[in-house]
Amino acid sequence: MLARREILQKCLALGSIVIASNYSADSMLFAFQEGEKPLPKPTPPNPLGPFYKRLTPVNNILRTPGDPGLPLTLSGEVMDTRGDIVPNATIEIWQTNHHGLYDIDGYRYRGKERVDAAGAYSFESVIPGHYPDKSRVCQHVHYVVTAPGHKPLVTQLYFATDPAFEGDPRKNYARDPLLQTPELIRPVMLTGEPNEVHAKVRFELCLERL
């Protein structure tokens, strides 16, 4: 078993975590994305469940002041398989809280947003916790992405910093029983002052046309 410090060190070495100062965070993230240049192939699907909830209100601020857990900004763009921006897409996300529990009765950590004219979206949340049942399911955020003229996308975002991946998600992604590809595991950028660390994750979404 790797210690948390060793996992973080290994993540850093492999680029799973990027630690940067505030003013250079976005440029480093941009550089990372540019360097990776994902092909315009459809985002791999991942199962919907559990606990998709209809009638989620439009809201992209899921975190409230004082919520436990590492603050997280999720952002990205929605494109199609030709690489064109999809400006009229709607994104619904839901996740567990810091303790690994879904809000079944209400809409905490559930949000919906329409992308802007550039196809961009963002949500303010916290890093979700692991399920408390000791299952092998890794930390994740559920996504449903819909847009007229495109096939709905149901997928999940996973975090490269999840201890289950032991700093090497490309090698260890199958430790989560639902993960068939490392493509859904995204790097986590940590920014901010030491006492106010904030995580940022980019997750680009590629839809198939109907």
Added chain:
Amino acid sequence: MNIKVAALTLVCCLPAAALAQSGRQVQTIHLPAGVTVQYGTMSRAGTMFATIDSDNVVRVWSTRSGELLQRLADGGHPPADVAFSPDGRYLAVAFEFVPNEKSVLKILNVDSWKVEHEFAGPDVFGMAFSMDNRRLALTNFGSVTQIWDVETSRMLADISPPFGGSTSFAFSGDGKWLATADGDGHVRVFEAASGKPRSSGTEFVLEPLAVAFSQDNKSIIAGGGDKTVSIIDPETGKVLRTLPKQPGLILSLDVSADKKQVAVIYGSADSFATVDHLMLWDLNTGAVLADFQKPGITIVGGAFVDDHYQFAALSDNQLGVWSLR
């Protein structure tokens, strides 16, 4: 609500007659050393229980004697799902051939254990026979829901929901209709022969996880994340009435042959981690007929047999066969 408080509340609300009712273990099935059960299903007559085990083997057990009746494996391909036909003549086993893409389905005669039909289908997460054994509904984990003809090994219809796939389905007793509980929060009804939509209900806010037809085919019983059993008109998809909400997620539903009772298996309030709660409800009055909860067990499937509900529950590497009335 704390689960102990919830249980206390339930007990306080039960009629006196129900308090005397309890489950009792009637048989023990001893699993091989080191093997755990990942999924299980009871034959409708309650005489057999099929398990998918951690060693990639399907085992069929006698619930009467606890003996192993058959062991099925397919060259190391992991079994993905198993289902008895309603008359208990057939056992369908889906083996995962290409992970998350393709399954090979084998339909075995339970008397001879010979394979009578075999065909390649989609990646299978769940399946159900029609009452006449002629059709098989299949779903994968997330997108595809299809109706297949068993005799010709041909797909009859693709009834996949817009997104999210189906979590449960049930044919009507006359074989004409198929109801699906879908991840997008809908309960849908289709014509079984053609896949033509009949109705679609949208009154579920959280995803329905279990669905069953009443024996007279005049209503559908469904439940799931909403923790409430809903009785639905299959013609319109409208919820006709509901049973009182319980603390746990509804994971499974069975309707008795006399259409008077429904057995509901509940999980914990906010996860699938615990499956130790079973209630029998009077469908007509909404009264609780029996309430069984035993910490430490995992209920893995059951069926109405004569005047009681028989179910299997896992604990300490043993599979107990229980009776609740």
